[in-house]
Amino acid sequence: MNRENIPEILHSLIPITEEWGIGDDGYRDVKIEGSTNAELTKLVSYFSDEVIESLNSYLEKPNPVEPQTDEYYKYTSLFMAFEYATAELNNRKFNNC
Numbered sequence: 001m002n003r004e005n006i007p008e009i010l011h012s013l014i015p016i017t018e019e020w021g022i023g024d025d026g027y028r029d030v031k032i033e034g035s036t037n038a039e040l041t042k043l044v045s046y047f048s049d050e051v052i053e054s055l056n057s058y059l060e061k062p063n064p065v066e067p068q069t070d071e072y073y074k075y076t077s078l079f080m081a082f083e084y085a086t087a088e089l090n091n092r093k094f095n096n097c
Contacts, residue, residue, distance in 0.1 A: 005071040009054045013078065016046055020081040021074035028077060032084050037092060040085040047082050055079055 001014055020043055022028035032040065047055075059076055 001071050001074065002069070005069040006075070007054060007058050009051070010058060010075065013046060013051070013055075013075070016043060017071075017074050017078045020085075021076075021078040022081065023073060023077050025080070028081055029084065032081060032088055035085075037089065040089050043085050044082060044089065 001017065003011060003014070006014070020028075020031070022031060035043075055075065059072070059079065
């Protein structure tokens with residue numbers, strides 16, 4: 001990944017982006033559904049309010065004239081993984097009550 005295409009505050013997400021930023025929805029969902037609670041909790045723990053705000057800002061302001069970078073698409077997929085992992089953890093917690 002080219003760090004120059006990513007805001008500095010989001011550089012800390014590069015390692016998990018490589019693992020969880022899966023572009024195919026189906027493959028990403030299978031990975032999340034097959035992960036342990038500990039793995040999903042670790043993924044979710046990277047997303048502080050500040051990181052979420054910065055990530056939203058980065059993803060919401062693409063250049064409409066130029067094609068988006070590979071990094072942009074990987075971070076988009078990572079954010080979808082975060083959202084689904086959060087929902088999956090909540091669902092597992094609810095079903096175990």
